[in-house]
Amino acid sequence: MRDYSITKNKGEQWNAETTDKYGNKYQNYFETYEKSAEWIFYIWENEDSFHNVDKDTLLANAIKQ
Numbered sequence: 001m002r003d004y005s006i007t008k009n010k011g012e013q014w015n016a017e018t019t020d021k022y023g024n025k026y027q028n029y030f031e032t033y034e035k036s037a038e039w040i041f042y043i044w045e046n047e048d049s050f051h052n053v054d055k056d057t058l059l060a061n062a063i064k065q
Contacts, residue, residue: 001019001021001023002018002019002020002021002044003018003019004016004017004018004019004040005017005018006033006036006037006040008033012029013029013030013031014029014030014031014032014033014035014036015027015029015036016028016029016030016036016037016039016040018040018043018044020043020044020047020050020051021044021047022047022051024047024050024051026043
């Protein structure tokens with residue numbers, strides 16, 4: 001079930017949190033509300049790609065670099 005939240009505390013950046021249709025949760029911080037919303041749509045548009053990726057392979061490749 002998709003869900004999202006964009007919040008901002010005084011003196012902090014915008015906090016964007018979202019859950020994709022697979023139940024994976026994501027969180028990130030942005031300087032503007034608009035960038036936060038764009039990121040959430042990006043996650044939702046690419047959730048099938050994120051879900052089907054082999055996370056161990058990604059981690060191994062990141063460590064190599």
